[in-house]
């Protein structure tokens with residue numbers, strides 16, 4: 001079944017950088033081309049017709065997040081969602097990991113500068129992420145929210161969302177950046193109050209796609225500080241008066257998005273739903289396991305959690321005594337695309353990644369002569 005999934009993509013065998021960018025499917029490319037072509041021939045129904053893709057994308061994202069359309073809104077990226085969440089909290093401390101991706105830092109720094117919510121930094125153990133124990137130890141009465149990545153961008157560490165919910169209790173908000181796991185890891189999204197994801201990585205929808213799923217509690221307590229003209233009631237009535245923010249997740253809309261990227265997003269989400277997250281996750285886990293074995297066999301030191309239950313699709317490693325840039329050069333020479341960092345390398349395969357990728361990584365690491 002997953003071989004027919006792979007047939008939807010033209011991605012080279014050695015492409016192992018899905019944690020940075022997920023090359024879109026042929027379906028998403030075709031949907032984009034069709035929508036853009038239709039927009040060039042615009043008639044009186046064209047814009048409304050194209051905008052139907054937004055409904056399809058939103059509804060599919062909602063189903064995959066285990067919620068419904070009322071609680072789901074399309075966004076242009078994950079960061080916009082994190083800014084909405086941050087600006088929606090009027091005051092208090094928010095627990096955020098110092099090791100998290102900076103997209104989860106700046107919104108909280110900005111709100112602090114405005115005298116609203118303030119970040120309180122967590123320092124996870126190396127290789128681990130934000131655990132329920134770490135959060136429990138940092139909880140005080142001032143803490144109103146916790147903002148975490150579902151899957152750590154550096155190590156692939158998978159957060160225990162249900163455990164985090166249990167620790168924070170029903171009154172504090174649990175904000176989750178799902179971009180490194182949504183669509184490839186079955187996680188307890190229902191435990192979060194805010195789930196945000198961009199579609200350009202694991203969902204393989206291309207840039208300028210994404211969504212947020214909000215709980216009833218999030219809709220109730222987050223102030224609609226960034227709500228724009230498309231996020232209010234009676235959107236089409238231009239009467240010069242202030243309209244109340246929409247009661248549902250649409251209150252996170254600042255303006256219209258692109259129906260062209262929505263078409264790509266709808267196609268990408270449809271593919272995930274058709275093949276199922278469970279099947280995609282299993283295929284990714286198998287490849288991560290194979291790559292782990294290859295890296296270790298060639299003297300690499302794995303920085304990601306070793307237990308499959310604690311990790312998702314990201315494998316970080318170093319080769320002791322060899323600069324990451326040198327390892328990268330060897331990988332590039334075998335047609336492998338890793339993420340290269342100053343201190344490590346990261347491999348992130350998808351369900352379409354063939355076994356050949358492991359052979360290429362083995363050949364590259366073997367050539368280092370260790």
Ligand SMILES: Cc1ncc(COP(=O)(O)O)c(C=O)c1O
Pocket residue numbers: 076077078079080101103104149152153177179180197198199210
């Ligand atoms: C964990 C994490 N959050 C957010 C982002 C940025 O997402 P966006 O560009 O959709 O805001 C990235 C990567 O670019 C990431 O790894």
